[in-house]
Amino acid sequence: MSERVAIVGVGWAGFRPSTPHQSYKELMYEAAVRAYADAGVDPRSDIETFVTVAEDFHEGTSIFDEYTPDQLGGALKPVHTIGGDGLHGLATGYMLVRTGQFSLVTVEAHSKASNILTLPYITAYAQDPVLNRPLRLNPEYIAGLEMHRYLYETDTPPEQCAAVVVKNKRNALLNPLASFAADLTLDEVLSGPPVAWPLGRHEIAPLVDGAVVMVLASEERARLLTNKPVWIRGIGWCNGSASLESRDWADALHIREAARIAYRQAGIRDPFQEIDFAEVDDTYAFKELQHLEALGICLPGEAGLLTEQGATEPDGEFPVNVSGGSLGVGHLLDGTGLARALEVVLQLRGEAGPRQLEDVEVGLVQSWRGVPTTSGVVAVLSN
Amino acid sequence: MSKQIKDFRGTPLRESDFQEGKVLYVHDALRGEYAWDTGIAIGHYLASLKKGVILGARCDHCRKIVVPPRTVCEWCFRPLTEYVPLQDTGTVNTFSICYVTWDVKRVEKPEIPAVIEIDGASPGHGILHKLGEVNPEDVTIGMRVQAVWKPAEEREGAITDILYWRPLKEVEKR
Numbered sequence: 001m002s003e004r005v006a007i008v009g010v011g012w013a014g015f016r017p018s019t020p021h022q023s024y025k026e027l028m029y030e031a032a033v034r035a036y037a038d039a040g041v042d043p044r045s046d047i048e049t050f051v052t053v054a055e056d057f058h059e060g061t062s063i064f065d066e067y068t069p070d071q072l073g074g075a076l077k078p079v080h081t082i083g084g085d086g087l088h089g090l091a092t093g094y095m096l097v098r099t100g101q102f103s104l105v106t107v108e109a110h111s112k113a114s115n116i117l118t119l120p121y122i123t124a125y126a127q128d129p130v131l132n133r134p135l136r137l138n139p140e141y142i143a144g145l146e147m148h149r150y151l152y153e154t155d156t157p158p159e160q161c162a163a164v165v166v167k168n169k170r171n172a173l174l175n176p177l178a179s180f181a182a183d184l185t186l187d188e189v190l191s192g193p194p195v196a197w198p199l200g201r202h203e204i205a206p207l208v209d210g211a212v213v214m215v216l217a218s219e220e221r222a223r224l225l226t227n228k229p230v231w232i233r234g235i236g237w238c239n240g241s242a243s244l245e246s247r248d249w250a251d252a253l254h255i256r257e258a259a260r261i262a263y264r265q266a267g268i269r270d271p272f273q274e275i276d277f278a279e280v281d282d283t284y285a286f287k288e289l290q291h292l293e294a295l296g297i298c299l300p301g302e303a304g305l306l307t308e309q310g311a312t313e314p315d316g317e318f319p320v321n322v323s324g325g326s327l328g329v330g331h332l333l334d335g336t337g338l339a340r341a342l343e344v345v346l347q348l349r350g351e352a353g354p355r356q357l358e359d360v361e362v363g364l365v366q367s368w369r370g371v372p373t374t375s376g377v378v379a380v381l382s383n
Numbered sequence: 384m385s386k387q388i389k390d391f392r393g394t395p396l397r398e399s400d401f402q403e404g405k406v407l408y409v410h411d412a413l414r415g416e417y418a419w420d421t422g423i424a425i426g427h428y429l430a431s432l433k434k435g436v437i438l439g440a441r442c443d444h445c446r447k448i449v450v451p452p453r454t455v456c457e458w459c460f461r462p463l464t465e466y467v468p469l470q471d472t473g474t475v476n477t478f479s480i481c482y483v484t485w486d487v488k489r490v491e492k493p494e495i496p497a498v499i500e501i502d503g504a505s506p507g508h509g510i511l512h513k514l515g516e517v518n519p520e521d522v523t524i525g526m527r528v529q530a531v532w533k534p535a536e537e538r539e540g541a542i543t544d545i546l547y548w549r550p551l552k553e554v555e556k557r
């Protein structure tokens with residue numbers, strides 16, 4: 001039975017605010033063709049099982065599972081769709097290989113955000129229908145509540161959240177997949193209009209369409225297919241309290257626990273020392289800071305300082321979101337975690353072009369499913 | 384069975400209890416609106432329907448023509464780039480006679496959904512539509528049918544540009 005699981009192929013398509021020339025199926029197909037060519041496999045003869053991550057309300061189709069096989073090469077093969085973030089799909093693919101029943105697995109996640117005309121209403125529907133939804137608030141308020149309590153408990157000033165926006169959008173200037181690259185000043189970020197105070201408009205990742213496909217392999221298959229395998233050394237996921245009344249508003253406890261699981265598997269004791277760089281969820285700017293603290297990269301209240309001092313810049317001690325993150329690249333709804341993982345894979349292979357980090361061996365990727373959830377995944381990858 | 388039970392345990396509820404607000408419940412309606420990009424293949428398909436033409440796509444690898452067209456052959460995973468116009472006639476592969484509408488109302492005159500294998504496409508490749516101008520009892524598997532189109536000026540590039548399919552009289556076609 002395979003003890004180790006590797007990512008042996010990656011592909012992507014879209015990553016733009018709208019993609020009117022392609023249906024979601026065509027977007028998935030383009031990403032899949034790229035991933036299979038990258039892995040050097042034929043999906044019809046080689047891939048044994050397929051996992052897609054999709055939310056029916058985002059697709060506008062119930063039982064979306066039925067619409068995924070053809071464009072991935074999965075017709076008449078074992079296929080299933082799960083709800084969650086793309087990294088939940090990576091975890092599922094990892095487990096499928098670890099069962100010993102499958103040696104090659106496809107994982108896919110995507111966004112056709114531009115096709116959803118009423119996304120705030122869809123997101124609002126994730127709230128408790130009896131207790132919370134009747135208040136008729138734009139769901140961004142939940143991020144505002146979290147950010148306020150986070151700033152309050154950690155003594156983090158808003159300027160340090162704005163510094164995340166400046167860093168990530170500037171990083172995105174070197175990423176051709178990024179749609180929202182910019183060279184902004186702190187003042188420009190802070191002077192943006194408030195959405196759910198203290199959360200401002202520039203601190204919210206804009207949406208993009210896109211698809212990401214990854215091919216996972218058992219160690220034996222990976223050795224035959226590639227000389228650049230990226231190993232999944234550990235992967236954990238966790239859900240916190242769903243309650244909007246009694247959750248911990250300042251600390252991302254679910255990320256803390258998911259990280260503990262992933263680190264235990266990977267044998268990581270001191271993540272700051274043993275991990276070289278990270279792609280973490282920055283759906284909202286303060287989330288990057290809150291997530292870094294939950295990941296154990298630093299103590300609560302220190303992430304903002306590290307950011308301000310440049311430690312999380314590409315040339316800093318612990319680069320974070322070299323890709324530009326969701327703030328710079330754009331947010332891919334259910335595909336966001338896989339988009340972040342894509343950057344980690346490219347960096348570990350040494351294929352990140354002008355934004356390539358030097359001498360990286362271990363990378364961290366973390367995702368969050370967005371408001372109102374406390375649902376997240378953490379994975380440790382290495383070359 | 385239930386007639387043998389004289390006293391049900393619990394509190395009985397009547398329709399009037401709901402109407403009079405004696406039972407508390409919360410009502411909400413989802414506002415889910417979508418505008419799906421049709422993309423390359425289905426975009427071509429719909430644009431052709433507007434012109435009164437049913438379009439298929441050819442897979443040279445599998446040596447077959449599928450309908451509606453798509454950009455990838457699901458069987459060999461090769462890209463499909465060649466679109467071919469097909470006939471607007473075909474053969475009933477399977478059908479059903481529905482006495483209940485989509486919103487669960489019973490109807491006297493049934494609807495007849497059918498899968499129609501399109502002439503010019505490979506066997507087994509058809510489209511889902513409805514039959515009309517036919518008595519339900521006269522429909523058979525293998526029946527030859529022809530599309531009844533909306534007037535050209537009313538077509539909008541949608542599957543409903545074909546109103547329904549009616550029995551084809553081979554003589555009529557010649």
Ligand SMILES: [Zn+2]
Nearest residue numbers: 442445456459
């Ligand atoms: Zn084919």
